[in-house]
Amino acid sequence: MRQLGLFFILATLVFSCSPPQKAAPENGGDLYVSPASQSDERAAKLLPMHGSEDVRHLLTYTPRAQPAEALDSAKQYFANEQFDWILRLQPAHLVTRQQLITCFDRQWQEQHGEPQLYGRSARDGRWTYAVAGGADTVFSALALGWKLYNSRTESPRPFALAELDGFRQATVARATQLPARLTQLNYQPAQAAARSQQLGQFVVANDQQAFIRLKAATDFKGRAIWNAMLSLGLHWGDMDLFHWDNPATDAGGGDYLFDVYTTTEPGYFLPERIAANEVSTADLVFAFSIPRSAAPAQVLASMYRAAGYCQQKLGGQLVDAAGQPFNLA
Structure with a gap:
């Protein structure tokens, strides 16, 4: 019961319903702030919007059924x-x-x-x-x-x-x-x-992270990262990161089931730099907040398969937050 209580409080704090704010342009640096549709258009002008293969089946998520809600008008x-x-x-x-x-x-x-x-x-x-x-x-x-x-x-x-x-x-x-x-x-x-x-x-005190790091033996190149992410069905967008979109936000959790970033500066992925072959990273980090997830065991298993697929395509070693070989068990 205590775990349920923690989940409810964290989920309410972070994922209470809120319409998106209208984005304003950012001045300075390389960071872009834009609605999702504009992000897609921006990326599509520079890079493929589909991976070289379709391995979306590696990611599976079946949220618990929720009671029917009143119509939006009510x-x-x-x-x-x-x-x-x-x-x-x-x-x-x-x-x-x-x-x-x-x-x-x-x-x-x-x-x-x-x-x-x-x-x-x-x-x-x-x-x-x-x-x-x-x-x-x-x-x-x-x-x-x-x-x-x-x-x-x-x-x-x-x-x-x-x-x-x-x-x-x-x-x-x-x-x-x-x-x-x-x-x-x-x-x-x-x-x-x-x-x-x-x-x-x-x-x-309670926001624990599930964390898998794919540590490169030789730096990962931006275009190879982009191809692997899109082959998995991940979506590039918010905060210039890759995300596994949550198909059932009404069943719990936020907009994304897990995110992918890098510890290599600046920590995010700009399509302009990827298209220009200017991106090399020392790792890929797959992560999500456990208390905020409606089905953390399912998400972790899928995240592990996603990281394993990237390991097959890009090389490297899967490690945990302490730098030790990752063990799903």
Whole structure:
């Protein structure tokens, strides 16, 4: 039962439903930030989008059946009262989606901890993401929600009291543009800061990784890596890494069942450099978070087969996190 509890808390912290943010271009360096469709187009202009053989059968995943859910039209989408910090606003009159996202624009969100915007539909009273496609566009109530510990960010850390108090003050000041007033907080700033610290400590203590490293005898070349990954059916995209996509996110887990990266700088794979024959890596690392996986034994077995296939094609040795020969048992 304790393991189930750990899984639920970690899964809720990391994989609570959230619509993708609209990507903005990155300035400087080689890192690209773009929607998945744009990433596919970018790669397809440079490299094959299918491997030289089809070995997708090596990766098998059968999630447990889940009870049928209500139709999307009957769902509410709102922040998690236990794991998010929620500020509710009451506008003086109905507010349109455009008014809301103009008031709390992208720049403001980036400067104030990246809150999610929610609106309660004036038509049916249900809460929804303010920027979700197809959602109602006129709201009778508003809310902002911050994940108290977001381990999907590049450098996750708990929020400090001063930060949260600053977010509260900034929200109150900004809301006067609508106009709207703050009516409720699920945690006072001091409580939220303490909760953020607690959640951060919990994730660090319990987020164990399944890890297989394919260590090269001679550096792996980028095009050979690309071909092996696509032959397995892995998808290149988010964070410029390779991923085994989760076909059943509703059954648990996140968007990806496992990821593949390298410890060779910069740690990710740019198709532009692969196409230019500029990529050589000392290893490939296959990994996933055990508590966040709905079926870790299945995923580990498939990940092992994927790493074994790459070993056959690229050479090298399979080792564990300690550098010892990997043993699936």
